[in-house]
Amino acid sequence: MKLLPAVAGLGLLAATGFTQAADPNLARNLAATCANCHGTNGKAVPGAGLDALNGIDKAKTLQKLADFRSGAKPASIMHQIVKGYTDEQLDLIATYLAAQK
Amino acid sequence: MMLMKRRDFLKAGAAAGALAALYGCAGMGKASGHVVVVGGGYGGATAAKYLRMWSQGGVQVTLVERNPTFVSCPMSNLVVGGTRSMEEITVSYDGLKNTWGVRIIQDDVLAVDPAKRSLRLAKGGELSYDRLVLSPGIEFMWDEIPGLDSTAAQSAILHAWKAGPQTVALRKQLEEMKNGGVYALSIPKAPYRCPPGPYERACLVANYFKQKKPKSKVIILDANEEVVSKKGLFTKAWTDLYKDIVEYRPNSEVKDVDVASKTAILEFDKFKADVLNVVPPHRAGDVATRSGIKLINDRWVDIDWLSMESTSTPGVHVLGDAIFPAPTMPKSGHMANQHGKLAAAAILNLLSGDRPSPTPVLMNTCYSFVDAKNAIHVASVHQYDPATKVVQPVQGAGGVSAARNEIEGKVALGWARNIWADMLT
Structure with a gap:
């Protein structure tokens, strides 16, 4: 089984950036990958111990994600997951979730 | 209608x-x-x-x-x-x-x-x-385990690999088993549903035995050559928590069963259990x-x-x-x-x-409990790759827990x- 080197994979994603921008549902679809743990449209089940992400200021969410990535913010799992998304994808996700009530 | x-x-x-x-x-x-x-x-x-x-x-x-x-x-x-x-x-x-x-x-x-x-x-x-x-x-591919290819056999030797009545029935068999009995769990070759699931089950049955039936054993008959998922973490749990209870046997594919004697038939060996739990290939x-x-x-x-x-x-x-x-x-x-x-x-x-x-993206998280409170995870992110037309795992992302812990037990719930x-x- 041959895996793509991460750099090549990221390069491909960057190269198709114009397609992503043209896909009106991309942010919605990407944010839906977070919903398993953080609730549909970021509305986590109250009291279940996982952060709700809806209506949070975009800059705040992006800073939190950056801190998970750098290790500045300790995590059990998010430091591993955040590395699977490009900066552009994280920006789309944070923008979409900020707009959810 | x-x-x-x-x-x-x-x-x-x-x-x-x-x-x-x-x-x-x-x-x-x-x-x-x-x-x-x-x-x-x-x-x-x-x-x-x-x-x-x-x-x-x-x-x-x-x-x-x-x-x-x-x-x-x-x-x-x-x-x-x-x-x-x-x-x-x-x-x-x-x-x-x-x-x-x-x-x-x-x-x-x-x-x-x-x-x-x-x-x-x-x-x-x-x-x-x-x-x-x-x-x-x-x-399930019942023809791969001929002795199980009947309704009667399937209600005696359980899989409990689809949650529902089989889950309840397996719990009942474990409760009825004597202290000092042997529970054997067979795992099919990968790919199968829920890669860490069998090893989690072994931990949680061992946890029950440790508290209520400490003379009993958990024997894992794995068709694979090694633990398929979260290997280091499960192996450590068996050593640290269930040293005299869990025994792991790799390369132990169950080819058939004798239902009446609850015996798993391997290629060159047989294994008799008090509770035999066979997960057939699927x-x-x-x-x-x-x-x-x-x-x-x-x-x-x-x-x-x-x-x-x-x-x-x-x-x-x-x-x-x-x-x-x-x-x-x-x-x-x-x-x-x-x-x-x-x-x-x-x-x-x-x-x-x-x-x-x-440009679809998929991600995965699987939590497994190793006892009633402590859990471990494996996570991955998969991005579509136009060259291979397949979603590929992002290298450098994902991974497993550093160690079992109670925080992840709470997060799992x-x-x-x-x-x-x-x-x-």
Whole structure:
């Protein structure tokens, strides 16, 4: 089984950036990958111990994600997951979730 | 029957107005048509909800599910181990019906006719569809373990690899076993449903024995050459917590059983247990294998990763454990939920005359308990690669827990509550 080197994979994603921008549902679809743990449209089940992400200021969410990535913010799992998304994808996700009530 | 169906459709139409009010109008919302979803597990239930939510009620959705309620496979090992109840892993389909306007038919599907875009129900009648979603889970390959190829044998030697009555029955066998008895669990060769699941079960049964029947043993008969998932963490748990209870035997494929003596028959060896728990090899659920859809290795459905659509059969999208997995992608409930969203987005584009998104992303998280409170995880992120036309794991992302811990035990229970709500509420 041959895996793509991460750099090549990221390069491909960057190269198709114009397609992503043209896909009106991309942010919605990407944010839906977070919903398993953080609730549909970021509305986590109250009291279940996982952060709700809806209506949070975009800059705040992006800073939190950056801190998970750098290790500045300790995590059990998010430091591993955040590395699977490009900066552009994280920006789309944070923008979409900020707009959810 | 027809009258009831019409009434349900009218209700669904009324719910559509309420949905539009709830969710505003972010998308294009021009998709319409009828999607039938077969199987209300992690994949199918998610697809049904997201088709309704994302189309703001514009697409009619019918879910055909044989069981009256959803019973979760993830967390069911806690019931086997005796620290949680069936009620705690059971969720109603009422949310899908009442909140999202999904029409639910409790029935089995006999066969699909992809040319006619219709399917036949076991209790009679046909359903036609514009797009079909199959989320049929797995079927066991009983012919691989000939002694188990009868209903009587299957009620004596349990798999408990589909949550429900078998979960309860396995718990009962363990409770009735004497202190000093032997519980043997056989694991088929990968790929199988829930890679860490058997090792979690071994831990949780050992946890029960340690507290209530300390002279008893857990023997793992693994057809694989080594622990398939979270190897270091499980091995450490067996050494640290269950040193005199758990014994792991690799390369121990169960070829047959003698039901009366509860004996597992290996290639060169036999193993007699007091409670014998055999998970047979599996393949895609029957509805997928019966519908003329292209399979890989006669077992798993070949799909297009941009849409989850069968590569052989237009209009049929297949999710979850039934598909031929992408590299390093586990057959998990979490992943099936992600498949459901990918398929829902693609189907709505297709019903609107658009192409599916060219850049799908999927991610996975699997928690396993090693005792009643401590859990461990494995996570991964998978991005579509246009060169191979497959979703590929992102290198450097994902991974496993540093060590078992109680925080992740709490998060695992929170994960369950959130994913069940994401599918069903």
